[in-house]
Amino acid sequence: MDELKTTDEGSGPENGAGAGEALGEGVSPRDGEALKPSSPHSAPNDAETPAKEDSSEAVILAAGLTKRYGRETVVDNLDLRIERGDIFGFLGPNGAGKTTTLLMFLGLTLPSAGSVRVLGEDPVKEPLKVKSQVGYLAENMGFYGDLTAYENLSYVCELNKMRDYGEKVEEVLGLVGLSEVAGKLVSEFSRGMRQRLGLAEVLVKDPKVVFLDEPTLGLDPDGINTMLELITRLPGERGLTVILSSHLLYLVSKVATRVGILKKGKLLAQGSIAELAGKTGLEADLEAIYTYYFRGEAA
Amino acid sequence: MLAVIKKELADHFGSTRFLIIMSLIFMVSFLLTHLAGRAIGDVLTEGGSELLEGRTFLLLFTAPAAFFSLSVFLCLFGPLVSLVLGFDSINRERNQGTLSKILSQPIHRDEVILGKYLAGLITIAIMLASLFLLITGFGLLGVGVVPSADELVRLALFGLLSVVYMGFWLGLAILLSICFRSVATSAMAAAALWIFIVFFLPILIQAGASAIAPFNDPQRPQAEELVSFTRAHKILTLASPAGLFTESSSMLLDPTHRGSDEALQIALMSRLDRYLLSRFQGGISIGQSLIIVMPDLLILACFSLLAFILSYVLFIKQEIRSV
Numbered sequence: 001m002d003e004l005k006t007t008d009e010g011s012g013p014e015n016g017a018g019a020g021e022a023l024g025e026g027v028s029p030r031d032g033e034a035l036k037p038s039s040p041h042s043a044p045n046d047a048e049t050p051a052k053e054d055s056s057e058a059v060i061l062a063a064g065l066t067k068r069y070g071r072e073t074v075v076d077n078l079d080l081r082i083e084r085g086d087i088f089g090f091l092g093p094n095g096a097g098k099t100t101t102l103l104m105f106l107g108l109t110l111p112s113a114g115s116v117r118v119l120g121e122d123p124v125k126e127p128l129k130v131k132s133q134v135g136y137l138a139e140n141m142g143f144y145g146d147l148t149a150y151e152n153l154s155y156v157c158e159l160n161k162m163r164d165y166g167e168k169v170e171e172v173l174g175l176v177g178l179s180e181v182a183g184k185l186v187s188e189f190s191r192g193m194r195q196r197l198g199l200a201e202v203l204v205k206d207p208k209v210v211f212l213d214e215p216t217l218g219l220d221p222d223g224i225n226t227m228l229e230l231i232t233r234l235p236g237e238r239g240l241t242v243i244l245s246s247h248l249l250y251l252v253s254k255v256a257t258r259v260g261i262l263k264k265g266k267l268l269a270q271g272s273i274a275e276l277a278g279k280t281g282l283e284a285d286l287e288a289i290y291t292y293y294f295r296g297e298a299a
Numbered sequence: 300m301l302a303v304i305k306k307e308l309a310d311h312f313g314s315t316r317f318l319i320i321m322s323l324i325f326m327v328s329f330l331l332t333h334l335a336g337r338a339i340g341d342v343l344t345e346g347g348s349e350l351l352e353g354r355t356f357l358l359l360f361t362a363p364a365a366f367f368s369l370s371v372f373l374c375l376f377g378p379l380v381s382l383v384l385g386f387d388s389i390n391r392e393r394n395q396g397t398l399s400k401i402l403s404q405p406i407h408r409d410e411v412i413l414g415k416y417l418a419g420l421i422t423i424a425i426m427l428a429s430l431f432l433l434i435t436g437f438g439l440l441g442v443g444v445v446p447s448a449d450e451l452v453r454l455a456l457f458g459l460l461s462v463v464y465m466g467f468w469l470g471l472a473i474l475l476s477i478c479f480r481s482v483a484t485s486a487m488a489a490a491a492l493w494i495f496i497v498f499f500l501p502i503l504i505q506a507g508a509s510a511i512a513p514f515n516d517p518q519r520p521q522a523e524e525l526v527s528f529t530r531a532h533k534i535l536t537l538a539s540p541a542g543l544f545t546e547s548s549s550m551l552l553d554p555t556h557r558g559s560d561e562a563l564q565i566a567l568m569s570r571l572d573r574y575l576l577s578r579f580q581g582g583i584s585i586g587q588s589l590i591i592v593m594p595d596l597l598i599l600a601c602f603s604l605l606a607f608i609l610s611y612v613l614f615i616k617q618e619i620r621s622v
């Protein structure tokens with residue numbers, strides 16, 4: 001009963017070390033050394049190195065995190081630190097590597113090099129410890145259409161070995177506004193209702209961190225507002241840390257306390273919007289900052 | 300893992316296609332037992348009871364009254380139940396995006412496939428147990444044959460053998476559902492494998508055995524030639540799950556270990572012939588049958604294990620994304 005210990009898709013550690021050197025940094029995939037922040041290299045790269053060494057309050061601490069599919073480097077030497085209570089907006093165009101990064105945080109995909117700690121645990125070595133504390137709303141979350149919303153949630157609870165989850169299930173259904181249709185088959189749900197149910201499934205296990213991959217996908221304006229409102233309330237009411245991936249800058253700028261900008265697998269910048277504004281000499285406008293980084297890279 | 304098993308069991312027993320294939324199996328089984336029962340009844344009224352003694356009840360399973368006996372039917376068509384239960388177990392969840400959801404919960408990947416496998420096995424066991432019970436009841440009430448304790452033990456062992464055999468097919472089906480992302484492809488592959496293993500492999504084995512141990516003159520085979528042919532055939536059969544199942548089931552269900560069609564022929568012999576035959580016809584005890592069957596049973600179990608290990612290795616390496 002042991003989750004995978006070796007790397008998949010043929011990108012073994014030896015593979016990883018070699019390519020790490022090519023980047024000017026010998027990042028070993030496993031040992032603690034990999035946790036040391038590495039220096040930024042590509043310009044214009046304001047990517048903040050994790051400021052403090054103590055990882056007590058860091059919910060996510062990634063160092064040199066790299067993912068390659070064959071020759072293609074999809075996530076490139078990512079150093080990232082996300083603090084408790086943050087709402088971290090993960091930005092980047094299609095194919096930037098946002099989902100891949102989240103999957104590595106969860107241990108669903110193995111890094112080719114580098115390491116990450118989620119709540120102090122290594123998702124490669126202790127995937128279950130990570131997964132029991134993390135709620136993950138996938139890009140295109142699936143449900144059992146032949147079960148009701150209530151039953152779908154119950155199954156998630158059982159997989160989390162929760163007991164007497166009836167009340168909890170009803171609570172989260174209320175939270176996302178699905179109490180009324182709890183007994184309805186999910187195959188009869190609309191796109192937005194499914195998205196809400198997805199959020200309910202994420203919250204029902206009482207996670208410490210949630211990863212939301214495009215949480216507003218398919219929601220109507222009202223749904224988007226409810227979702228954003230809900231997300232803003234999570235850190236305060238439930239002590240949650242939220243990592244949110246999205247293309248929709250105006251939405252992210254409404255809720256995120258900090259953002260990270262990812263392009264072709266490289267983290268161009270991370271920090272609060274004010275910090276990034278200071279660094280770039282722009283106004284505190286995410287849209288402007290985003291374009292700055294993308295134009296900068298192109299130049 | 301218990302959560303997975305529970306969910307899968309509910310799915311199986313609620314799924315239309317399982318209920319359809321199960322009712323098909325039940326219907327044909329009853330037809331076969333009914334025909335076998337009639338034939339047995341005829342023999343009994345003709346006074347052949349002392350000859351059938353000790354195996355009247357099991358004849359319900361082995362008498363080829365129609366096209367084939369019930370045990371042969373299970374060998375040929377039982378696999379379909381397993382395939383129907385398993386051919387889309389992983390890829391359906393992958394395609395509908397629930398696989399990445401399950402795997403982002405605190406559960407190991409192997410627990411998911413093991414849970415699905417065990418749930419399928421339990422379903423198969425429940426199906427076979429109820430089938431055998433119904434046939435026993437039919438034998439008691441319809442034909443009036445009372446199974447002896449010996450026969451009941453043999454039947455239970457045959458049930459175990461059937462579960463192991465169908466477990467192999469279940470493992471194969473789950474393996475296919477991991478290999479192929481498309482449900483339609485894995486269904487086609489399952490059908491192809493079924494036809495190959497159940498219908499072609501025996502022919503290949505026959506041909507292989509003749510190639511290894513050829514007869515000089517097929518019309519008049521020499522004794523030595525026959526022995527080496529039989530040996531070659533037996534060894535090659537080790538590679539055929541259906542062959543292993545057939546051999547073991549006849550060993551378990553036919554205490555005298557003669558072709559079951561002979562049983563009816565014997566019943567038609569003259570009294571003297573019967574008397575002579577019964578004098579020299581020592582039955583094989585359950586213990587002896589079991590010893591003979593055990594290696595085959597283990598090899599069958601190994602086949603299932605192999606399918607499972609392959610599934611495990613492939614599944615662990617796969618990348619799970621939603622859609």
Ligand SMILES: Nc1ncnc2c1ncn2[C@@H]1O[C@H](COP(=O)(O)OP(=O)(O)OP(=O)(O)O)[C@@H](O)[C@H]1O
Pocket residue numbers: 069074092093094095096097098099100101139618
């Ligand atoms: N299994 C795979 N094999 C090879 N390449 C892959 C695989 N999965 C993803 N990729 C590649 O990895 C890159 C990053 O994909 P990822 O899904 O992480 O992007 P993303 O930032 O989430 O994009 P989006 O905004 O469209 O969701 C893409 O170029 C994609 O083609």
Ligand SMILES: [Mg+2]
Pocket residue numbers: 098099100139213
């Ligand atoms: Mg994505």
